[in-house]
Amino acid sequence: MRILAIDTALGACAACIIDNGLGEPIAHESLIMDRGHAEALVPLLDRVAARVEGGFTSLDRVAVTVGPGSYTGMRVGIAAARAIGLACRIPVVGVTTLSALLAALVADDNRRLLAAAIDARHGQVYFQVIAPSGQTVVAPTLLKVRDAVRLLGAGPAALIGSGAAAVAAEAAGIDLAVHDTRPAPDIVWVARLGSVADPAHALPKPLYLRGPDARPQDQARLPRR
Amino acid sequence: MRVLGLETTCDETAAAVVRLSEDGHGEILANEVLSQIAEHAAYGGVVPEIAARAHVEALDHLIDRALAQARLTLDDLDGIAAAAGPGLIGGVIVGLTTAKTLALVARKPLLAVNHLEGHALTARLTDAIGFPYLLLLVSGGHTQLIAVKGVGDYVRLGTTIDDAIGEAFDKVAKLLGLPYPGGPEVERAAEGGDPDRFALPRPMLGRPDANFSLAGLKTALRLEAERIAPLTDADVADLCASFQAAVVDVVVDRTRVGLRLFREAAGHPTAVVVAGGVAANQTMRRALQRLAAEAGLRLLAPPLPLCGDNGAIIAWAGIERLRLGLVDDMTVPARARWPLDAGRDEAGEKA
Numbered sequence: 316m317r318i319l320a321i322d323t324a325l326g327a328c329a330a331c332i333i334d335n336g337l338g339e340p341i342a343h344e345s346l347i348m349d350r351g352h353a354e355a356l357v358p359l360l361d362r363v364a365a366r367v368e369g370g371f372t373s374l375d376r377v378a379v380t381v382g383p384g385s386y387t388g389m390r391v392g393i394a395a396a397r398a399i400g401l402a403c404r405i406p407v408v409g410v411t412t413l414s415a416l417l418a419a420l421v422a423d424d425n426r427r428l429l430a431a432a433i434d435a436r437h438g439q440v441y442f443q444v445i446a447p448s449g450q451t452v453v454a455p456t457l458l459k460v461r462d463a464v465r466l467l468g469a470g471p472a473a474l475i476g477s478g479a480a481a482v483a484a485e486a487a488g489i490d491l492a493v494h495d496t497r498p499a500p501d502i503v504w505v506a507r508l509g510s511v512a513d514p515a516h517a518l519p520k521p522l523y524l525r526g527p528d529a530r531p532q533d534q535a536r537l538p539r540r
Numbered sequence: 541m542r543v544l545g546l547e548t549t550c551d552e553t554a555a556a557v558v559r560l561s562e563d564g565h566g567e568i569l570a571n572e573v574l575s576q577i578a579e580h581a582a583y584g585g586v587v588p589e590i591a592a593r594a595h596v597e598a599l600d601h602l603i604d605r606a607l608a609q610a611r612l613t614l615d616d617l618d619g620i621a622a623a624a625g626p627g628l629i630g631g632v633i634v635g636l637t638t639a640k641t642l643a644l645v646a647r648k649p650l651l652a653v654n655h656l657e658g659h660a661l662t663a664r665l666t667d668a669i670g671f672p673y674l675l676l677l678v679s680g681g682h683t684q685l686i687a688v689k690g691v692g693d694y695v696r697l698g699t700t701i702d703d704a705i706g707e708a709f710d711k712v713a714k715l716l717g718l719p720y721p722g723g724p725e726v727e728r729a730a731e732g733g734d735p736d737r738f739a740l741p742r743p744m745l746g747r748p749d750a751n752f753s754l755a756g757l758k759t760a761l762r763l764e765a766e767r768i769a770p771l772t773d774a775d776v777a778d779l780c781a782s783f784q785a786a787v788v789d790v791v792v793d794r795t796r797v798g799l800r801l802f803r804e805a806a807g808h809p810t811a812v813v814v815a816g817g818v819a820a821n822q823t824m825r826r827a828l829q830r831l832a833a834e835a836g837l838r839l840l841a842p843p844l845p846l847c848g849d850n851g852a853i854i855a856w857a858g859i860e861r862l863r864l865g866l867v868d869d870m871t872v873p874a875r876a877r878w879p880l881d882a883g884r885d886e887a888g889e890k891a
Contacts, residue, residue: 353633357640357870371645386589387630390596394634397600398641402614521596527589531582536717538770 316375317367319399320506321360323352323392324384324412325433326477326498330356330363332374333506342366345502353391360395371403378509380500381409382522383433383441383455389521396519406514411522413443413455415500416475418508421449427471427492428452432463432478440478441524442466457524460485467491542569542612543619543862544603544642545855548595548635549627549655550681551576551586555602556851557610557617558665560859566665570609571845571852572602577721584714586680592630599638606851614646619867621858624652625875627681632874640870651858652868656880658853659815660688663840665856669813672806673840676795676828679816679848680706680721685750685798686880687806688813691860694880697801698750698794705787706818708754712783715762716776726780727821733774733781738764740786742793750798757786788827795828799835811838819847 316336322329329345342363346355364370379396382389393409400407416431425447433441435457442463444453453466460478464486471490474482479493509517547554556571576594580586607613622639625632636652643650659677663669674697675686683700703711706723713722718729740760743753761783768775795812802809812832818824819841832839846853861867 353637354871354873357637357644360641361644361870386592387633390592390630390634391637393596394599394637395641397596398638399645401600401603402642402645521593523593527587527593529583529587529590531584535715537715537765539717539776540770540772 316510317373318376318378318506318510319364319374320378320502320509321356321392321396322380322415322499322502322505323356324380324382324389325500328352328355328359329499329502330360331502331506332363332367333503333510336510337507340503340506343502347498352388356391356395371399374399374403374405376405376509377407378410378505378512379407379519380412380415380505381520382412383435383457383524384412386521386523393519393521407519408509408512408514408517409519410505410508410512410517411455412500413441415504415508417443417445418504419501420473420475420494421445427473428467430467430472430474430482432474432476432482434478434481440482442478444472455522455524464489541618541859541863542616543621543651543855543858544606544617545653545851545853545858546599546603546622546635546639547655547658547849547851547854548599548631549623549625550631550849551580551591552849553595553598553602554849554851555599555606556855557606557612558852558855558859560863565668566856566859568852569612570606571850572606572609573850574598574602581720584720585710586628588628588630591628592634595631595634599634603638614642614648617646617648619649619651619858619862620646621651621653621854623655623658623854624872625655625878627655627876629874629876632876636872636874644870649862649867650870650872651861651866652872653854653857653861654878654880655854656682656684658857660686660694660880661691661857661860662815662842662846662853663811663813664860665853666842666846667840669840670810672809673811673813674799674802674809676791676798676812676814677816678705678791678814678818680704680710682816683752685795687802689806691864692866695805696879696881697798697805698752700752700754702753702755703758705752705754705791706816708758708787709818711758712761712780715765716771716779718776723818723821726784727823729777730780730784730823733777733779735781735785737778738782740764740782742786742789745790745793748797750794750801752790752794754787757783757790784823788824791824792827792831795831809837811840813840815842815847817848820844
């Protein structure tokens with residue numbers, strides 16, 4: 316199976332193409348950026364697809380990060396992924412940024428709790444914890460940094476993600492290993508997770524973890540008789 | 541020539557396919573529109589983040605439906621058009637990214653259309669009129685008088701210096717406790733009301749420029765309403781009728797001045813065209829009809845489904861641009877603000 320993976324949800328604009336699940340990418344490009352994903356992504360997809368024989372028509376599946384992350388960023392990736400799915404009539408699967416970050420830890424560490432923390436600003440992190448076996452300990456959630464630390468108990472734990480340093484700084488006396496504080500997941504892991512995901516369940520829908528921040532207003536209304 | 545058009549600049553998610561026949565006539569093969577009114581109703585107005593969230597969930601399904609309705613595949617198309625602004629940027633990015641990606645994968649020309657240009661050229665789709673003509677664009681986000689001289693050749697003659705007309709209707713509806721969206725509700729309530737009961741101002745009336753102002757009128761209506769609150773149904777009907785009458789007077793006066801400025805800027809118009817969601821208001825249409833007749837001109841108002849936001853007007857603008865070779869590349873940006881005649885100063889924030 317040939318899969319194209321796309322990630323624009325965090326601090327990178329990235330895509331890669333992998334054959335047969337666990338291999339190395341046959342085309343790959345990742346640009347670190349905080350903003351500008353909307354302008355950068357489609358030309359980047361053009362370059363990545365041009366490097367494989369058959370281009371887009373050779374794809375069997377698309378995987379895309381669905382967040383949590385930048386709302387606008389993830390919608391850019393999801394819109395593009397769904398458009399490719401429509402144009403090529405192939406399945407599109409969603410992969411969370413947290414699980415893509417954790418996948419890199421699972422491959423490396425098998426005796427600690429594994430935690431992914433993404434900086435969500437205002438002293439908060441998007442947070443997920445799994446056991447070395449892969450079992451979920453804390454499902455994806457939005458937390459204050461100190462509440463995230465509390466959920467780690469006594470550890471030991473390995474941390475990854477842009478919020479890892481903030482969590483480690485708050486945790487005193489816990490055995491924490493900050494594995495990586497990179498601004499975005501490794502796109503190769505997005506592809507690998509996407510190739511084993513079930514298209515019926517891993518839908519390419521945004522995972523916001525936060526409401527749209529709007530309040531109903533009717534205080535302006537005049538009384539009626 | 542067949543073009544797919546995508547529209548996501550405000551609270552309608554839309555996809556349409558339009559065909560240009562050999563005799564130069566436009567034909568709408570599919571026009572799928574999903575309104576988000578229910579999602580925004582509780583807030584009394586469009587919430588940008590809610591709109592963006594809805595667009596990304598719906599757009600690909602609408603495109604699929606539009607293509608099926610038109611009995612076409614992407615390969616059969618000659619171009620992919622999307623409204624690239626002006627509008628709520630989160631939604632615009634969804635539509636434009638989708639169009640760019642489809643264009644890339646299907647190897648079709650991309651047409652990044654100005655949403656206002658979609659409205660400006662609609663009368664050529666429906667009535668095949670020639671240039672130049674006077675356009676009155678009235679919606680929830682826009683209130684402009686434009687000399688349409690050619691594709692890509694627009695002179696803005698007037699705009700609002702504060703609220704858009706549709707926005708003023710919505711705010712009045714909210715004040716009076718009418719449901720959202722307020723324009724049709726105010727019009728309905730006004731039917732049984734007395735338009736002369738409240739002496740509301742007609743802002744800008746008689747001014748030599750063709751600009752609009754709605755804020756003072758809206759405030760005057762609020763003061764009158766507060767003075768007599770609590771309101772009976774008859775009070776609401778009279779307030780709505782008085783407000784609508786004032787707006788229509790202003791629109792007619794501003795359009796008359798617009799016609800005078802038009803002649804200086806572009807010569808003799810082929811027609812007066814009214815477009816945008818507020819063009820659905822029947823009292824306004826009748827008043828504009830009289831004005832046009834006075835000036836010896838035709839009034840053209842697109843059928844109601846083409847007055848509001850939809851993909852067909854974007855697809856048609858795409859056809860107009862494609863046949864002139866005005867194609868865009870993959871790096872074209874989404875724009876929150878994008879005046880039709882980019883060279884001129886901005887008179888108002890909401891323009």
